[in-house]
Amino acid sequence: MKKLSNYKTIIKYLFIPGFILTVAGLLPIFITQTQSILYLSLAIAGGICLFIWLVYILVTGRSFWQKRSTQTGTNALISTLSLVVILALINFIAVRYSPRIDLTENQLYTLSPETQQLVKSLQQPTTIYIFDKDITPQDEDLLENYQRYSNNFKYEVVDPDIRVGLTQQFDVQSLGDVYLEYGDKKQLVQTLIAFNQREPLSEIKLTNAIEKIQKEYIPKIYVLQGHGEYSIEPSPEGSLSQATNSLQSKGYEVNPLNIVENSGIPDNADVLILASPKRQLFEQEVTTLQQYLDKGGNLFLLLDPNTDPGLEPILKDWGIKLDNRIIIDGSGAGNIVGLGPTTPFITNYGNHPITEEFTNSISFYPLSRPVDTVEVENVEATSLLVTSEQMWAESNLESEEVIFDPQEDIPGPFDLGVALTRTITQETVNTQTKKDDNTEPINQNELKDSNNNQVNEEPENQDQSENNQIEDNNNKNDSEQVEVNKQEIVNSNNSNNKTMESRLVVIGNSTFATNDLFNQQLNGDVFLNSVQWLSNQDKETLSIRPKEAKDRRLNLSPSQVNIITILSLGVFPLLGLVAAGITWWRRR
Secondary structure, three states: OHHHHHHHHHHHOOHHHHHHHHHHHHHHHHHHOOOOHHHHHHHHHHHHHHHHHHHHHHHHOOHHHHOHHHHHHHHHHHHHHHHHHHHHHHHHHHHHHOOOOOOOOOOOOOOOHHHHHHHHOOOOOEEEEEEOOOOOHHHHHHHHHHHOOOOOEEEEEEOOOOOHHHHHHOOOOOOOEEEEEEOOEEEEEEEOEEOOEEOOOOHHHHHHHHHHHOOOOOOEEEEEOOOOOOEOOOOOOOEOHHHHHHHHHOOOEEEEEOHHHHOOOOOOOOEEEEEOOOOOOOHHHHHHHHHHHHOOOEEEEEOOOOOOOOOHHHHHHOOEEEOOOEEEEOOOHHHHOOOOOOOOEEOEEOOOOOOOOOOOOOEEOOOOOOEEEOOOOOEEEEEEEEOOOOEEEEOOOOOOOOOOOOOOOEEOOOEEEEEEEEEEEHHHHHHHHHHHOOOOOOOHHHHHHHHHHHHHOOOOOOOHHHHHHHHHHHHHHHHHHHHHHHHHHHHHHHHHOOEEEEEEEEEOOOHHHOOOOOOOOOHHHHHHHHHHHHOOOOOOOOOOOOOOOOOOOOOOOHHHHHHHHHHHHHHHHHHHHHHHHHHHHHHO
16 A cells, blocks of 8 residues: 555656656757657656656546645646747747847947848849858858848858869969859859958948949049049058948949049049149140030039139039138037038938938048038929038138127038939030031042042043943942931931939038048948949938948956956956855844
């Protein structure tokens, strides 16, 4: 009887090991999606235990369920099972839909809007090949982020020692090379291992490579020189070298241009950039720029205050009025970062492809001027950078205290940058081309007389039949020429109905695009998006570029390191023990 009682006691509590074994077997199966012998054995053993226990409970009668201990245990079991089911559902949803919350300052683990749009728009299979033995978890996480936005994006880690054929196909030079394949195009993205040091895969380089490899045409950008403008080469006095490198990484060709030395503007110029000329342009240069715009050209003007480049004819044609006052930011935003009130912080942007993704993000422009526009026929102006009501254009900076004067100053809001489009008919382009062409057109009658004279000057002993044949050929050519001329007139009339667009962006500041400020906030995005829109590449992604991680490391001296060590290992633990001792003594 005693042994039977012991068996009953064991069976009575058999649900505990049964539940533990069942959970231990089923949970790994659901999480790992693998059915190993160990997991199945645990689940089966737990199920048998639960079955035996359940049969025992049903056989023993109703008295068992009426016990208080049974009710309490049952409630605890149901609560535990409910918690396990809820946790399992949460893990299942998390694995299936992988929700992510990025709390880093620059959203380091979230692809930028530009990258997201670019990857979503991939039309052909795009594959990233990492020629390396292995890949870091950080690089793998970045590539998986790309893969989430398009089925056309894939990546593959290639061991150069195993897949020799593929390595030779891409002409891999060193371990760690990352190549991009888009359709039948191949391009090197970056090398992860250099000078025995490994660097992480860069979103900026990868996104720029994808954007560049999709271009069928390489836009030509020319930066005007010769009047004190910023150079595209590195310079201690400030330059556009970082802006130039960013454009080149996106697939643009950037070259300096001196209109005088070049005797004009190249025919393949997609965009001209004039960045803060310190001296006036020659009248002939201004005329050349006007003719370039009249033919559908695109111009980017970065004009600082207290400068006069002599562009009044162009500005007047486009309805632009430059004010020489300095913009003052009365909100105090510049004081926070040590730039002062002469640096307006812009957070209000116009409804335009250049700035439509910027929302309330920040860009700033030290020592800038207002840009006003008036209505001009066939010209459409759109605000890009709009100042706030706390800003004004100051005319007197010599006083010790800068205060808004309603009599002389301009109150905000007003524009700091504008984008303009001008509709041009083909007839206007043809007219402008004729003005530029100094050669006289050849008269067809004179050409005919010349041909006849040449025929008459042939030797007298020439056969008369040949002369008649030449005359017949001339008459035939004349009739064919008339038909060609008629067709040219028809085509010309049809082409005159076609229209084209010339684009212009004017910003009352240039220092925002220089090396010191280009990578700060949205400054570089304003510049790059403007060039991209001017080059008629606005069908592509115009958005915010990927950001790199900021260096937040603290450089501590040896004494500071010792102080931190003493506080963390000695002082704070000792204070905790003292507080615990005092609490124990008071409650004793």
